[in-house]
Amino acid sequence: MATLTSREFNQDTGQAKRLAQRGPVFITDRGKPSFVLMSVQAYRKLAGLEASIVSSLAQADGGEIPFDPPRVTSFSRPARLR
DSSP states (O other), rough: EEEEEHHHHHOOOHEEEEEHHHEEEEEETTTTEEEEEOOHHHHHHHHHHHOHHHHHHOOOOOOOOEEEOOOOOSSSSSSOOO
């Protein structure tokens, strides 16, 4: 976690972006935190926007996922049943 003044942020936004790759960057106005700069990946994780297989399969709208697997017509060897 890093802290930059508004002046430092305005003078070197590249540095702020580099710092944000490592963690949140607090930007202060007159000594008080006013903004937070973070990577999109960190924001998505924080906001719960990262899609997981569970959330994709449990669609609230009941939408269908197209799935058309190829039909298996022959096996390379017979199955052994014991």
